[in-house]
Amino acid sequence: MDPILIYGLNALVYIGIFAIVALSLNAEYGYTGLASFGKVAYFMIGAYSFALLVQAGVPWPLAMLLSAGIASLFGLLVSLPAIRLREDYLAIVTLTFGEILRIFIKAEDWLANGVWGMNIAPSFAAGNFSLGLLLNLALVAGILAACFFFMQLLANSPFGRIMRALREDEIAADAIGKNRIKYKAQVFMIGSAMAGLGGALFANFVGYISPESFLPIITFTIWMMVILGGPGSNIGVIVGAAAVQLFERGTIILKDYVDLPVDPTNLQNILFGLIIIVILMYRPSGLFKESKINTLGTRRAMRWLNPSSK
Amino acid sequence: MAEPLLKVENLVKNYGGLCAVDGASLEVGRGRFVGLVGPNGCGKTTLLSSIYGLRPSDGGRVTFAGRHIEKMAPHQIFDLGMGNAFQFPRLFPKMTVLDNMIIAARNQPGDHLWNSLLRRGKWHQDEERLAIRAMQLLELLNLSHLTFAKAGEMSGGQQKLLEIGRSLMAEPELLLLDEPAAGVNPVLGRQIFAELDKLKREKDMSFLIIEHRLELLISYTDWVYVMDRGKIVLQGEPEKVINDPIFFEVYIGASAAGGAR
Amino acid sequence: ACGDDSTTNPTGTTSKPDVNLGAVMDLTGALSGIGSSLADGIRLAVKQANAAGGIDGARINLIVEDGKTDPTAGFEAVKKLGTVNGCKVIIGPMISGAVLASGEWAAQNKVLLISPSATSPAITNQAWRQYFIRTAPSDTLQGKAMAQLVIDAGYKNVAIVVQNTQYGVGIADTVTGLLAGKATVVSTVKYDPTKLDYLSDLQAVKSKNPDVVIHAGYEDDAVIIFKQAAQVGLDSAKWITSEGVKVDKTIADAQAAAFMAKVVTGTNPVAPAGLALAATYAAQYKAEYNRDPGTYNDTVYDATKLAIAAMQNVGTTDAAKISAEILRLGKNYAGVSGTITFDQYGDRTTATFEQWKVVQSGATYKYEQIKLINQ
Amino acid sequence: MNDILTASGIVAGYGDVHIVNGVSLRLENGGNVAIIGPNGSGKSTLLKSLLGFARLFEGRIVFDSLDITGLSSDRTITMGLGYVPQTDNVFRNLTVQENLEMGAFVRRDGGIKSDIARMYQLFPELERRKKFYAGSLSGGERQMLAIARAMMANPRVLLLDEPLASLSHKAAEGILEKLRLINEQGTALITIEQDTRRILGFARRAYVLVGGRLALEGEAATILENEEARKRYLGLSG
Amino acid sequence: MNWAQILFNSAVTGSLYLISAVALTLVYGLAKFPNFAHAEIMSLGGFIGFWVTEQLGAPLPVAFAAAFLVAGIVGYLSYRGIFKPLTDRGASLIHLMVASMALGFILRHTIGEIWGFSPLTLSIVWPAYDIGPLRVTLNWIILIITAVAVGIGLHFMLTRTRIGKAIRATASNPRLALSSGINTTRVLVITWFVSAGLAGVAGLFRGVETRLSPYLGWDILLPTFAVAMLGGIGSFYGAMAAALIIGLAENVGVVLLAEAGLSTEYRMAIPFIILIAVLIFRPQGLAKAFKGN
């Protein structure tokens, strides 16, 4: 295959993986308003669980599911104390959780090889690299589609309504019978499972992970995808994921063609920052606006107001 | 007489050193319309919040439908069949008025993650019914033209109305209302009380209402508690209470500026 | 169309497409002090090869990416070179962390990595070793040299202060293993090389009163380690440190240098004494860039030369063949870093180290050789 | 001209939405005017637009013969406009005492201490809570504090948005009495209120706002007598 | 174990966190969001100090003044150019947080572009004194004194001065502050300037103590948050106590970790374990300040 094509497909796989994680953040932040700044932690848990399970001989599809489950369990564990906190505190605490987890993996080398990192044997013993890439792409695309469908169902259901209510006033939600701790924990579990799934796909695709692969910058990148694409819009965050990935890659390749006066990484990050600020200022809802909850109830009410139509 | 629906015994609630509710006791029977009045700051809101679990009480017992609820969280109390409307509305400001209403209905199958996702038929029928009920209430409250407006972009009084509407969506057995008519136009205020009265008669609902508009209390309540300095100082039928010297002393006041307490 | 086989163009008269050679060098980050000088070493080798007709008539096109002294960045750079530029051979990455991150990918994508400086023992028997060769000696050898210094001096209480990376931990593990039964390790600290504040760690070490501190790190963290060791008074112990520290930058900082002059000595791989090739290379390098080649300049030059020679012999498209060819060439190969003989994995079997110290000359400080150690 | 505040042709709203549509109103020097109307008719919006809190699309506002159209609110306050918002009208994280001090922020004279003492005399329940955070006050106490806070600035015109909501009979009467007092001392008042009977018994003139337009204006007593108004806006049919 | 030394080091660590946290909470309390760019403003202060002493050759006090000034101006500009427009447009808490992270990125990489990512060190060699079992360097002493002075000074300003009260009023209810005649923009401008300026000073202290890198501020941001949250946002006695507690926890923690054979990198977890415990049992932090509803 042409290297450029390979590069493009490669990029698509990354877009898919990050879109899944972005969807998970959309569940937590976009709909429920949970300032989860520890996204990378669950991504990492998914990746490491997958690596360890595969190493232990678990077949990879099962390992992938289990990784999502393990991440989800961690989501529950962490969320139980954390979701009682104010949103700014939650942000700081979850951010720190990610860092502590990374240090843990690094320090406890008996568990997952510490700083040495782990190699993951390729799942598709395709023998042929290009074929492997295509299979990976298909896998990621399939899982992304499933996640998207899942999120759409969720967002346009009574549960989606509760998620939004929690975002706006959790005390009031509690007062109308919605157990906020339970719901937030459920959302965290869903979000963490999806992030874990993303992590597993990531590990499976790159074949090597180490604590250094999971720096807080990843969390920020995912936030960018959501903010850019539009919190509360599942299509939006997927587009956001694609845009951010392409932008990242674009700036790296750019320097082969133009003589940049500044370091490309610096340029990339400065532009990142500027774009975010501009978006927040001029289009705070992101590229795609949050869609109204669309259920039978909505349609029924419209008919009530306007009996002639439909 | 059977056990009352709600029974509050010696409820105590302190804020730091201040004793806002100081051993208050009251009862609300099934199908009763009970009023609670008292000077500003005497602890009415605090009493209601403590009953509803919004501010955990420091002492005393609260029994609702035969169960002790003093240690319960609001959502648990809600599940038992109580409802509440805040003195200062707490809506979901970015959600539509309609969603603010529908979400408040009780026992929705869709409240469960599993049902919401996979057993869609289960909640679909429910939605239709809830939407219709929401629209009926919104029309009553003069809000139906705002069905799809964001709750946060309404006037102070409209928000108050939506708060009431939301609490009615749950069709609770007992509804705690904190000054439902404050900030509401008097014409509408009267209509709302009339509707509550109808619910009482037709559905055997009970109400515990804080209200400063005496004319409403007199016309609609069956029983009135008067509170002062954290204690219930007087109770009785509205006409009797209104003419009681204690009521006159603590609530109407001889001299307006005095605020003798 | 990078890395295309030029045999499709048999006439040989028209100019052949360039051969892309990749390099991942740490131009920034904790090893920025030597990264760019290593890149220059590669440039020199490529320039010489192109002047001599390139590979089979094709010009070698060198593409250098910045590995940023960071495993993830290094891996990203490898991927970029391997895919976007279609490089089959990449000189680098420099640091063990980046090599360990990239190895699996390189093997899957059939890209050969040749590192001039990644020394971690953990690399030795990785499954993907067919696609990785190094011209620097493994730290099993340097670790031996460092341990020997401890034993010779008769130190009994040893503290270990290393950066928490594949490199630092590799040295720590090797040395600890070799010292077993000969000295007691009273304290082991593995620090995060990016945090750059070690006061409390050093304080904790100091309270153990070690005779000697074994250290392994890169220039950036080393400066801070020495500076802060001076602040907390850890000159109560002698220090033995590793090759990642020996660069100009560490002695540019007055406080760190003063501390080093007082109590620090270290090891560093060098060419054997009196090697003529090494002297020639040093002269060429100096002529080209007007400075002396530093640590790992000789190994990076050898790495590039070997890569080019192998591509010349077996073609530029098949990394596995190139790898095998380099191993074949690497039997008593006369390199500027000494005679190179690879073992079955592609590690050097022998190496020479120097022991160095820092001396003050006037207002500045410089390195001075104490002795050579052959392993 | 003896009007201290005139607003003419006010069109105001939020975002691009027009809520108030061409309303004019005037307030005499030392006057006492009420604004009533159904919920959501634009009363608060009208008041907010005078102060620069809601968007003013059209219209002209003159205060004390000065054109203050579009002036920022900290300026208008300094000039002598006092405001008690309908919601969120105290500094929750400041104590009662500090709230009153903040009310006098624009003043630089020496009378602040004695004015605070005067407020405590007017509202003894506030004095008892002077070291409490305002966020912990009950609904009625908060309302009193909000009014006292606004009065601390010694405004020449006081704009009150539903000051009596949440007040007990006693407290409401008390506040009206105090407002009457400061009105007699020369402060002109504009009061929005839903307790229509009470406010019409208090104010001299009144405006009835319906759907963003003036439906009625005139002497308060006349409106109180108006059969149509009694039924439709005042809830006093019969 | 040299406990006297550990105690003293805790005070040093705590002092740095105190300046940084006090500066953070100024804006945190007023603008109601944790400003993540605080980290990079600290870094900037450090680099400005470096530039003034090492590249321009001015004495250190000048460097501190410059760090305060330039950081302050950047703080001012960030408020004017980013946070005020955002707030005016009704940005949520989370949006403000994300914007501050974005600003942090811009600043960090601009600094990196100018001075590079490799750490730089200041050439000043501080005299060290051995007092009994205690080793003390002059910069540590200056740091402790500065921190205490800043803490007390700010506390005095907020509770006693007119501008201080205006700051608190604006923090509590900006709209109402406006309708009380407070020029809230001016109040915010001053607060942002002072907050950022102090962050710059903290950054330079950190630079003096360790080294300069664009990550300088980021490395101490999390403990700074820990101190701010533990102390209760906007409470100065709380902040002082919290700074000392976190300083102590870190320094004792490292010793205990090393003793137990655990990685000393766990050090950063210690403040947070304390913090989370405190937050769960006492959400308002150490401060008595209680917020109404």
Ligand SMILES: Nc1ncnc2c1ncn2[C@@H]1O[C@H](COP(=O)(O)OP(=O)(O)OP(=O)(O)O)[C@@H](O)[C@H]1O
């Ligand atoms: N922030 C806002 N954004 C958009 N629309 C708003 C906003 N606030 C109020 N409105 C709309 O403007 C209209 C008038 O609101 P306003 O607050 O002026 O009413 P009001 O007369 O004061 O009512 P009330 O007596 O209930 O306080 C309402 O219909 C409301 O829906």
Ligand SMILES: Nc1ncnc2c1ncn2[C@@H]1O[C@H](COP(=O)(O)OP(=O)(O)OP(=O)(O)O)[C@@H](O)[C@H]1O
């Ligand atoms: N969170 C709190 N902290 C401290 N004191 C409080 C708190 N909430 C209420 N209080 C005090 O408790 C007393 C009772 O308040 P509550 O709100 O129950 O009064 P209320 O009877 O509802 O008055 P109103 O009719 O004015 O709403 C008041 O004096 C108030 O200052």
Ligand SMILES: CC(C)C[C@H](N)C(=O)O
């Ligand atoms: C350049 C060297 C200091 C790199 C080091 N030997 C490593 O393996 O990481």
Ligand SMILES: [Mg+2]
């Ligand atoms: Mg109340």
Ligand SMILES: [Mg+2]
């Ligand atoms: Mg209003």
